[in-house]
Amino acid sequence: MIILESIIDGIRDIRDHFGRTLLQLVGIILGAASIVATFSLSVAGKAQSMEYYKVSGGIQKIWVSDKPTGKVTLDAKALASKGLTYADVVALKRETKEIDLVSPVSNSDMDIRYRNIEKPRSVMGVTPAYSPMNDFHSGSGRFITDGDLNSAARVVVLGSERAQEFFGSDNPIGKTIAMNGAGYLVVGVMEEKYFSFDHKRNVMRWMNRQIYIPITTMVTRKGEPLTSGKISFMHARMRDIKKNEEAVDEIKTILARQHGVVDFEVFSRIANLRRNEQNNKMYDMLFMVCGVISLLVGGIVVMNIQLASFNERVREVGTRKAVGASPAQIFFQFLSESVLVSIFGGFIGLFVGRLFTAAISLLLRSAPIVTMSTCIYALTFAAGTGLLFGMYPALRASRLNPIEALRTE
Secondary structure (H helix, E strand, O other): HHHHHHHHHHHHHHHHHHHHHHHHHHHHHHHHHHHHHHHHHHHHHHHHHHHHHHHHHOOOOOEEEEOOOOOOOOOHHHHHHOOOHHHHHHHHHHHHOOOOOOOOEEEEEEEEEEOOOOEEEEEEOOOOHHEEEEEEEEEEEEOOOHHHHHHHOEEEOHHHHHHHHOOOOOOOOOOOEEEEEEEEEEEEOOOOOOOOOOOHHHHHHHOOOEEEEHHHHHHHHOOOOOHHHHEEEEEEEEOHHHHHHHHHHHHHHHHHHHOOOOOOEEEEEEHHHHHHHHHHHHHHHHHHHHHHHHHHHHHHHHHHHHHHHOOOOOHHHHHHHOOOHHHHHHHHHHHHHHHHHHHHHHHHHHHHHHHHHHHHHHHHHHOOOOOOOHHHHHHHHHHHHHHHHHHHHHHHHHOHHHHHHHOOO
């Protein structure tokens, strides 16, 4: 009952001294707004990263590439290693338990010609697994099939920009293009792949500029045996992201046995994501500290104005105590006033923070994400600021001697 009466008295005093209340609100509003703005941008950045992983194949992807050994070895098998080969792909498919998909890639530059257009372009030798591995599908026609792979067929799938470059508005499906002098049948055109962090640059555009042929066709056309054919890199997809370390260790063990030396690197997206989360935690703490500092400055303003208010109302407080008001009633009246002002400022800070994030997002061209947890953090710290900095003025008021107060002029 005492607390309810104190809250009512606090609301009445806030209304009667609105100008003073506004001064108290400014610091709290800016502090809460800074928390909302910084955390919203941080959450937006994390969401964008996860969306990028999603459109580019998911977080279960593992990248495997060549790496120089960096040392001289007399081991014959190590010296004979050519790096990643198609035989490694076959071994991983056969022996791994935690991997459900392996997608090798072999890059090569070729002269591409169609009618009077001839240009040197990069060509990727791939398997059918490339499509689900990268969540990249044909927009018209089809992608590379197992039949193309087994027969080393001379078929080609074009990225959307390459189709536009060589065929313009014509339908390329069923037409033949020359690649290093050999004819290849166009069987498909890929969908346009798009993702942008800033709505300016398409970070997936490189996929639209690719040309795809069966990897067996590329290896055999080079005159290399398929089993020892060199590949540029490969992607593997783990079955269960909870077994990330087991999947990576499996790949390392098999490849080390195949090569006789660790001349490869294995990168897991999940491991990279975890490293980024650790870095993000530091940024989150930094943002939190900046917001709390702003609130502390606002809290100091609240305390000083509450002390000024107390000095103006010494006779009022003395009169209330003289007619029977308890120290607890006086304490909660002053404390509730500072807490209410802080909570009210926190609510306004939520909207001001949204304005801050909207303004920043226009500059960064990224959509901010205001989560419920961010709002709760801002309101909690705002209320805590009012509670912390309102304690001293409330204690001074509650301990005031009514006789001395009534003598005050």
